[in-house]
Amino acid sequence: MSDxxxxxxxxxxxxxxxxxxxxxxxxxxxxxxxxxxxxGRPARSKILPVLSIVIAYVPMVVFVGLAAFLPxxxxxxxxxxYALTYTFISAAILLFVIFVAPEALCPDxxxxxxxxxxxxxxxxxxYLAAKAAAVATALLLVTLGPPLLYLIGLALxxxxxxxxxSFMATLGKIVLxxxxxxxxxxxVSVGIASCTDRRAVAGAAVFFVPQAVNIALGISVxxxxxxxxxxxxxxxxxxxxxxxxxxxxxxGDDGTGYVVPMVALGAGVTLWTVAGGTLxxxxxxxxxxxx
Amino acid sequence: MPPVVVAxxxxxxxxxxxxxxxxxxxxxxxxxxxxxxxGSGKTTTLGLLLGMHNPDxxxxxxxxxxxxxxxxxxxxxxxxxxxHDALPPDVRAYxxxxxxxxxxxxxxxxxxxxxxDVLFELGLGEERxxxxxxxxxxxxxxxxxxQAIAHDPELVLLDEPTNGLDPVQREEMLRLxxxxxxxxxxxxxxxxxxxxxxxxxxxxxxxLDQGRTVAAGxxxxxxxxxGPAELLVEVDDGARRLGKALxxxxxxxxxxxxxxxxxxxxxxxxxxxxRDALAEEEIPVRRIAHRRETLExxxxxxxxxxTGAAPR
Numbered sequence: 001m002s003d004x005x006x007x008x009x010x011x012x013x014x015x016x017x018x019x020x021x022x023x024x025x026x027x028x029x030x031x032x033x034x035x036x037x038x039x040g041r042p043a044r045s046k047i048l049p050v051l052s053i054v055i056a057y058v059p060m061v062v063f064v065g066l067a068a069f070l071p072x073x074x075x076x077x078x079x080x081x082y083a084l085t086y087t088f089i090s091a092a093i094l095l096f097v098i099f100v101a102p103e104a105l106c107p108d109x110x111x112x113x114x115x116x117x118x119x120x121x122x123x124x125x126x127y128l129a130a131k132a133a134a135v136a137t138a139l140l141l142v143t144l145g146p147p148l149l150y151l152i153g154l155a156l157x158x159x160x161x162x163x164x165x166s167f168m169a170t171l172g173k174i175v176l177x178x179x180x181x182x183x184x185x186x187x188v189s190v191g192i193a194s195c196t197d198r199r200a201v202a203g204a205a206v207f208f209v210p211q212a213v214n215i216a217l218g219i220s221v222x223x224x225x226x227x228x229x230x231x232x233x234x235x236x237x238x239x240x241x242x243x244x245x246x247x248x249x250x251x252g253d254d255g256t257g258y259v260v261p262m263v264a265l266g267a268g269v270t271l272w273t274v275a276g277g278t279l280x281x282x283x284x285x286x287x288x289x290x291x
Numbered sequence: 292m293p294p295v296v297v298a299x300x301x302x303x304x305x306x307x308x309x310x311x312x313x314x315x316x317x318x319x320x321x322x323x324x325x326x327x328x329x330g331s332g333k334t335t336t337l338g339l340l341l342g343m344h345n346p347d348x349x350x351x352x353x354x355x356x357x358x359x360x361x362x363x364x365x366x367x368x369x370x371x372x373x374x375h376d377a378l379p380p381d382v383r384a385y386x387x388x389x390x391x392x393x394x395x396x397x398x399x400x401x402x403x404x405x406x407x408d409v410l411f412e413l414g415l416g417e418e419r420x421x422x423x424x425x426x427x428x429x430x431x432x433x434x435x436x437x438q439a440i441a442h443d444p445e446l447v448l449l450d451e452p453t454n455g456l457d458p459v460q461r462e463e464m465l466r467l468x469x470x471x472x473x474x475x476x477x478x479x480x481x482x483x484x485x486x487x488x489x490x491x492x493x494x495x496x497x498x499l500d501q502g503r504t505v506a507a508g509x510x511x512x513x514x515x516x517x518g519p520a521e522l523l524v525e526v527d528d529g530a531r532r533l534g535k536a537l538x539x540x541x542x543x544x545x546x547x548x549x550x551x552x553x554x555x556x557x558x559x560x561x562x563x564x565x566r567d568a569l570a571e572e573e574i575p576v577r578r579i580a581h582r583r584e585t586l587e588x589x590x591x592x593x594x595x596x597x598t599g600a601a602p603r
Binding site for chain 2: 010011012013014016017018019020021023024027028031040041042107108111112113115116117118119120121122123289
């Protein structure tokens with residue numbers, strides 16, 4: 001006679017631990033990050049993230065390859081300084097920024113699942129914080145990853161900074177630069193994306209609003225003789241200039257003659273980051289999901 | 292068992308509109324219908340129960356906690372399926388259910404297991420890997436129900452769960468809601484404007500009208516009510532002839548249509564009068580039964596009382 005028994009499956013009550021709002025926030029962060037990167041989604045959802053990451057990393061891989069295969073005296077003039085790596089990745093950052101925040105925020109409002117999220121232990125602030133954290137994490141892939149790869153690659157080929165203190169100093173600047181760029185683009189893009197539930201509109205706005213601000217500032221300074229420090233408030237260039245400044249490269253060193261101090265650039269980056277975040281927070285506070 | 296929800300003199304204003312105006316009710320175990328016309332305050336009540344808004348007046352307790360101060364804890368123990376579409380069309384049913392169970396507090400592995408189990412329980416085992424956008428309305432409503440119960444809540448709030456369903460799907464959804472309460476042991480608060488629907492599956496009912504509770508209690512008690520005793524007589528044909536015969540016998544009668552009439556019941560002599568009239572007119576009878584008061588009668592009577600109108 002067999003010992004096998006048939007158990008009635010039926011509905012099981014859950015007797016385990018129930019985790020709180022911090023767990024819910026992490027769950028939304030992780031789910032959003034996967035969505036942004038197209039993980040577990042159809043192939044077409046992976047095109048933009050993969051393209052952005054390839055554009056950002058390929059130049060660094062090429063430079064590390066040059067460092068590995070060319071003799072020291074040949075490779076030296078070919079390898080760009082660390083600050084210059086940001087100009088190589090700026091196109092990838094812009095491409096990534098255009099779709100990351102819209103992908104993170106807009107579908108939740110459009111599909112209505114936001115009303116379900118707000119019926120969980122999450123508050124509006126926690127929900128938005130989880131979404132912003134996911135956007136920032138995704139952006140770090142292109143703002144921090146490539147310069148970090150370049151630094152580590154060169155260091156492994158003995159072509160990096162001389163000595164441990166110098167290596168650590170460069171590493172610190174790269175980490176700070178990556179975090180600043182990620183925070184800036186997160187604040188601005190989340191703020192803009194919070195104004196619509198349509199991804200395409202949000203993506204276009206994330207691209208064009210900074211351009212419009214920059215044009216307005218350019219006209220004010222160059223044509224209407226407004227104070228030069230206003231240039232610090234140009235959106236994308238201002239943030240990039242701040243990061244270049246960390247490596248000792250001044251904004252305006254390209255011959256325009258307008259040299260903007262780091263403090264002003266830092267103020268500009270902070271202003272736009274905080275303004276974008278505040279706009280998103282205000283929009284989500286007012287958003288009506290149920291009555 | 293203590294009540295799941297206790298609301299006393301609940302008030303809520305949206306600008307100058309008074310959505311709730313002193314609603315008082317309790318929700319016990321089983322299925323409770325929250326009944327009322329559109330704009331009567333049902334959805335506002337659900338929002339207050341979830342702690343998504345704060346009441347402007349009155350007191351509210353959900354699972355023994357105040358939603359104003361314990362909103363997050365309450366939302367972890369309550370499931371919610373809104374009236375409108377709320378599921379992302381490009382995500383698979385299983386993923387959305389598992390994700391929301393995790394957000395509501397279950398560990399990831401547990402959430403994934405329970406999502407599968409619940410979708411099977413609700414008859415979506417084969418469909419669980421399909422994107423929600425490719426499903427029929429009935430299937431999407433079931434996914435919405437699944438996400439509301441996957442974390443095994445103490446109470447689930449369902450806002451018009453049969454909206455947009457055809458009669459067959461509606462029947463199936465009502466059967467599932469009843470199963471959720473009576474087999475799975477999850478208390479259900481079912482918001483609906485469809486009286487007949489609530490009458491069929493609810494154990495208790497709360498009727499709202501213009502933000503006020505106009506009736507509350509068990510469906511059976513409310514149906515018993517205090518209305519006049521009446522008999523419903525169904526015949527093959529000739530209800531009008533039968534009506535005339537009964538009137539001649541001094542029995543109060545209302546002809547409903549060619550085959551039905553309602554007779555005021557005054558005791559056994561009413562049966563005798565009906566029997567005699569049927570025999571005299573040679574009308575074949577189909578059924579004679581005490582007329583059951585419906586929730587619609589209760590709702591209309593309560594509405595009349597609230598507005599001071601004459602009873603119908």
